[in-house]
Amino acid sequence: MKIRRFQGSNTREVLGQIRQSLGADAVILSNRNLAEGVEIVAAIDFDEEAVAAPAVTWPQALRQEEKPRAESPRLEDERESKGVQPTRAVEPVRQELQALQALVEKRWGRAQAVANSAPSCDPQWLKNLGFSSQLLPQLESATAELGARAGMRQVLEGQIGSLANPLGDGGIFAILGPTGAGKTTSVAKLAAQQVLQHGPESVALFTSDTYRIAGVEQLNIYAKILGVPVEVLRGPEDLLTALQKHHQRRWIFIDTMGLSPRDGRLDEQLQWLDALGNGLQRFLLLPASLAQYSLDQVLQPYTKLSLGAAILSKLDEAPACGAVLEWLAARKLPLAYLSDGQKVPEDIHALDWERLLDSMGLQSSTLAAATDSRYHEA
Structure with a gap:
């Protein structure tokens, strides 16, 4: 035996x-x-x-x-x-x-x-995550066949996609997005990661956020800690001057204003940023908490731009991010980063689908524990 x-x-x-x-x-x-x-x-x-x-x-x-x-x-x-x-x-x-x-x-x-x-095939469970009719049929089919976690990943990865090595070997990166999305903190996180890997002489920070109270001061604090320069942009002339001044720096990050979509100053800022053409990489920062009914209105000004990728922020605050993921899928806008906290630079991560599923409450351990309790009760 x-x-x-x-x-x-x-x-x-x-x-x-x-x-x-x-x-x-x-x-x-x-x-x-x-x-x-x-x-x-x-x-x-x-x-x-x-x-x-x-x-x-x-x-x-x-x-x-x-x-x-x-x-x-x-x-x-x-x-x-x-x-x-x-x-x-x-x-x-x-x-x-x-x-x-x-x-x-x-x-x-x-x-x-x-x-x-459970809970793979439950339409109400998918709706509670923020998904609507756009992806529901695909999600129901995939999760019924593969299970909740594997089915969700298959659909999201196929419909949205990812941007490999988003920052590459350098470039000019503008972080765009609605008010309260966390643009300044995200800029600091990305800049800090490059400083840690390549040194402070490789990075410069620009900001056009002169409208928000203490916006410039907040970025100045991060820049002082990182040992990198900051340039304040009040128009396209300032942008061109700053780019010439720091042309030897490999990574330049631009923190932009977050304004109401009805504010004319937002369109003006987007126009002079768009004038840089392919020389500027535009990352759209989206809070995971954005609801379906407000997405189109809040993000409408940014749809006119040539966007390179998206950053999903505040995942630690809003696991039900299905509406935002559907918006990205409809526009085939790939994800570059996930942000899930305020720590600089720890709380920003190159896209990892498994991490995203965990943030949505699809932990394998959680499902296993739920399964154990359900069959013991039976």
Whole structure:
């Protein structure tokens, strides 16, 4: 008989290890809770003759002359075909093991059914994440076939896409977006990452955010910490002068004003930024919390521009970002970065679909825990 110990964070995980290592015919001998999770002892190739041998010492209770439990015809047939005679001492143990194995397999089947069905195919669950009719049919089909996490990734990755190596070997990058999106902090994060890798002499910061109170001062604080220069832009002439002054710096980041889409100054700023043509990379910063009814109105001025990619911000505050993801999918605007906090530079990350799914509440561990609780209740 082959006996092994298996340990894991929960019962479902350990049962999966047992099925993978020993197969479906394994039997459970014992289980106990550990500080870190669960331990289960399982066996395969149960040998009745070895168990019945005199060398094995059984508890006194098993040596008593008790009436054996009724055996099923299938078990009796198996014994006869193997030439094995049942013993009164072993039979209660064997039947207990078989009953336990049947219970484990039944619960495992329930757990698998729950994991495969919830919450992947529930249209209301998808709507709660912010998705509407545009992507719902694709998401329902993909999640029903592949499960919640894999199906969601397949659709989003196919419909939105990503921008590999967004900052490349250098360039001029303008961070655009509505008010409150976190443009200044995002500029500081991106600049700080380049300073850490290539040194402060490789980076310069520009800002046209002269409208917001303390906007310039906030960027100046970041620049002082990073040891990089700041240039304030009040018009296209300032932009051209600043570019000439810092032409030797490999990465130039421009923090822009966030204004109402009805404010004429926003269109004016976008026009002189757009005049740089392909020499300027335009990243649209989108808060994950933007709702469907306001997306088109708030972002309408930016749709006129040649946008390179998008940055999804405030993921730590709004996991239901389906509306924004649908907006990106409709315009085939790829994602470059995810931002999920205020720390500079830690809380900005090159796009990682697994990280995005985690931010949306699709953690594998969370689903496993939910599955465990649901089949235990059953």
